[in-house]
Amino acid sequence: MAELGIIIQSEQGTPKCQVRGEDQILMVYEGEYEPGDRILFETNEKGGYYVIRVDGSMDEAYVYLTRERVEYIIPFDEKKISYNPACFTGERHYITMRRAEDYENKAYINLAKNVMDQHGDPGCYPHAHANVETRGEAVFAARNAIDGVVANESHGPWPYESWGINRRDDAEITLEFGRPVDMDKLVLYTRADFPHDNWWVQATVTFSDGTKEVVKMEKSVKPHVFSMVKKGITWLKLSELIKADDPSPFPALTQIEVYGVNG
DSSP states (O other): OOEEEEEEEOTTSOEEEEEEEESEEEEEEESOOOTTOEEEEEESOSSEEEEEESSTTSOOEEEEEOSSEEEEEOOOGGGGTTSOTTTTOSSEEEEEEEEOOHHHHTSOEETTOOTTOOSSOOSEESEEEESOOGGGOGGGOGGGGGSSOOOOSSOSSTTSOOEEOTTOTTOOEEEEEEEEEEEEEEEEEEOOOTTTOOOEEEEEEEETTSOEEEEEOOSOSSOEEEEEEEEEEEEEEEEEEEEOSSSOOOOEEEEEEEEEEEO
16 A cells, blocks of 8 residues: 655745645645745655646646655746646646556556656656757757647647757657556657748667667658557667758657557
């Protein structure tokens, strides 16, 4: 039985609200968030699967936690515009945490999706990070590529957030699963805000087992779907991104999906 906790904490470390329980808990926080506020999710075990909702306006996140305490920083101002405008607003907030059920842990799912991903090393997986994010802006952060939002016909604030590469030819994005997974399908939604955008005609996918796959793409609003069987991988990286011969210097990635099961 897992002992769980949810704590709203101020920037100074003062608890504003907290709940504790076993296996499944919820919090209704009555109050407006302030800059520096964070939500702490606690468990008495490491290496477990959980389902967490950080806000009533967001999807649940099916995640693998490698730490006993995970910290989620409430976004404000520029950092918030890559989220649904309804998120984290008002004076009443619905937050939940529970242990994942066995059937969920055995299900065939998109192993890449994590709506609560943030910068740094959060101990909460899957997690995306990159060697570049355009101008350091939230609407071009790596986390946008695994937030489950696939609107790709524009760029900028939600729902058009994406991973932007700031025109870098050596741009690469890494997706860490935090545990071994078995996959059989990769899906890439490239941004398609034409004619503003360029697009990639080729990319290399490197896996934690040392293997590589080269994938070909074309100018399209539709997702690019690739079959590739990999077992027991813990991460993959998308790199060696080759742009099309087009005047625009702005290719970008709206979403990456990886379908399979926990290893």
